[in-house]
Amino acid sequence: MRKFSVVVTEKMLPSISDKLQERCHVREWDRTDPIPRELLLKWLADAEGLFCSGDVQVDDELLSCAPKLRVIVKSAVGYDNIDIEACTRRGIPVGYTPGVLVEATADLTFGLLLTVARRLHEGWDRVRAGKWENNTEIPFGIDLYGKKLGIVGMGQIGAAVAKRAQASGMIVLYTNRRRRRDEEKIQATYVKLDKLLEESDFVVVLTPLTKETRGMFGAEQFSKMKRTAYFINAAPGAIVDTDSLVQALKDGQIAYAALDVTDPEPLPPDHPLLTLPNVFITPHMGSATIETRNRMALLAVDNLLAGLEGKRLPTCVNESVNYSSETD
Numbered sequence: 300m301r302k303f304s305v306v307v308t309e310k311m312l313p314s315i316s317d318k319l320q321e322r323c324h325v326r327e328w329d330r331t332d333p334i335p336r337e338l339l340l341k342w343l344a345d346a347e348g349l350f351c352s353g354d355v356q357v358d359d360e361l362l363s364c365a366p367k368l369r370v371i372v373k374s375a376v377g378y379d380n381i382d383i384e385a386c387t388r389r390g391i392p393v394g395y396t397p398g399v400l401v402e403a404t405a406d407l408t409f410g411l412l413l414t415v416a417r418r419l420h421e422g423w424d425r426v427r428a429g430k431w432e433n434n435t436e437i438p439f440g441i442d443l444y445g446k447k448l449g450i451v452g453m454g455q456i457g458a459a460v461a462k463r464a465q466a467s468g469m470i471v472l473y474t475n476r477r478r479r480r481d482e483e484k485i486q487a488t489y490v491k492l493d494k495l496l497e498e499s500d501f502v503v504v505l506t507p508l509t510k511e512t513r514g515m516f517g518a519e520q521f522s523k524m525k526r527t528a529y530f531i532n533a534a535p536g537a538i539v540d541t542d543s544l545v546q547a548l549k550d551g552q553i554a555y556a557a558l559d560v561t562d563p564e565p566l567p568p569d570h571p572l573l574t575l576p577n578v579f580i581t582p583h584m585g586s587a588t589i590e591t592r593n594r595m596a597l598l599a600v601d602n603l604l605a606g607l608e609g610k611r612l613p614t615c616v617n618e619s620v621n622y623s624s625e626t627d
Contacts, residue, residue, distance in 0.1 A: 303607045304367070306342045308334050309352040315596045322604060323348070340364040348372070348607050350599060357381040362389055370606025374599040375586075376400060377535055379508045383617050393616040394602025398455065399594040400586040405459030407585045408533040411557035412448075412464075412501055415529055415579050416440050441500075444468035449499030451492065452506030452534060458485050460503060472499060496523040501531065508535035516540060521547035529555045533585055536562035545571045548578055559585050 305323040310330075319325055326342050328334040333354040343349065343365035350372050351357060357371060362385055371386060372394035386393050414420055417440035425431055425438070448464045450457045453473040461471045462485075471487040473479075478489045496502065502524060506512050516532075517540040524530070530553050532539055541562050547553050557579045561572070564583065572578055586592060602612045615621035 303347045304345055305348040305350065305603065305607075306339070306346045307350040308339065308355050309350075312593060312596045314593045315600045318597075319350075319600055319603070323607070343368065348603050350374075350603055351381070353377070353380050355380060357386070359385050362386065362391070369609075370394065370603060370612070372599045372602040372606070372612075374592075374595045377508065378616055379535060379537075381616075387617045387620055390620045392606055392612050392621045394599060394606065394612045395614055395616055396595040396598045396602075397614055399598055400591050401455045401459050403588045403591040404456050404533060404585040405463060407559060407581075407587075408456070408460050408503060408505065408531065409463040411531050411533065411559060411579065411581065412503065412529065413443070413467075415531075415555050415557040416443055416501070420579055446470070446500040447472060447498055449473065449490075449495035449502045450487070451495065451502065451504045453479055453485070453487065454505065454507075456533075457503075457505045458487075460505065461485055461487050469501075492520075493523055496520060497525075499528060500525065501529045504530075504532045504534045504538060506534050506538065508537055512538050514538070514540050516544070518543040518546065521552050524553050526551060526554065528553050529557065531557045533559045536560040536564050541572065545575070548572075548575050555579075559583055 303323045305325050307325055307327045309328065311319065311327055339355065340361065343361065345367055346365055347367050347369050349368060353375060357380060359382065362368065368391055370392055371381065373381065374396055376395060376397045378393060378395050381393055383393060418438035421438040444467060446469050448469045448471050450460060450471065450473040453475045457473065464471055465486055472490050472495050473487045474490060474492045474495050479485065482489060504516065515538055521543060539562060544556060548556055555577045559581045560583055561580065566572060572580065586595060598614065602614060605612050609623060611623045612621050
């Protein structure tokens with residue numbers, strides 16, 4: 300059986316390494332720093348498959364250096380680093396991993412909300428600093444029960460976050476590109492974005508990054524929120540204008556922010572966000588559980604092998620070129 304030539308731009312998990320190397324000759328970049336662009340282009344000269352990480356820009360330049368490339372996959376639900384139109388023009392299907400990270404990301408998102416609402420991280424900081432002296436000077440948070448949660452982007456993850464919020468007695472509003480037909484099932488009320496911002500005690504962003512959503516949260520949007528509102532972002536960092544967020548937090552336009560993503564990412568050590576007392580940031584951990592990352596990696600490998608074998612990818616971004624050569 301012929302082995303395929305594949306480039307992997309991140310260290311492979313043990314769960315996929317054997318499976319991939321059984322069918323492929325693999326060139327793997329197993330360091331933590333991004334693969335040098337020049338080296339990647341050299342590796343891609345005879346590659347048939349690319350398993351890429353988020354720090355690799357897949358654009359016309361890269362594709363022109365990979366004339367044998369038949370499939371590109373990413374172990375993630377987001378793919379804003381890949382020029383989908385350029386791949387489609389060349390007939391290259393792009394695989395991604397939706398669905399399998401829903402519950403883990405919803406847990407992390409609601410965990411951010413709960414952490415800042417009850418100021419759990421500040422309490423831990425006091426304990427570590429030896430300042431646990433009495434119960435009058437501990438950080439006081441706010442109740443979740445009866446508060447309004449506004450979800451921007453009510454997809455699978457949004458619906459999963461809504462369930463967690465409702466279990467805490469919260470009232471859920473949402474806005475979306477399209478109003479959901481199962482509102483009764485998800486027990487959430489559709490409103491326009493401005494109304495959601497004006498009424499919500501917590502605003503959670505879970506919308507994909509598109510041309511329309513890039514920078515959608517700026518000074519205007521923060522000015523419409525309650526001064527007591529909490530802002531939580533677990534969607535791509537570029538959806539938020541970072542300078543506007545910094546200013547809103549400094550001015551007390553909003554009360555608090557909890558972020559699993561930032562723009563830029565990672566943040567430089569001297570970034571203004573890191574100097575503010577009313578922000579909590581985690582290092583893009585939405586899908587970071589052992590079980591979920593393994594499921595994502597296995598689905599990415601299934602996509603990769605399907606594309607190399609001329610079969611349909613189980614989960615494909617550009618369905619117009621996701622076809623089986625066996626039936627053509």
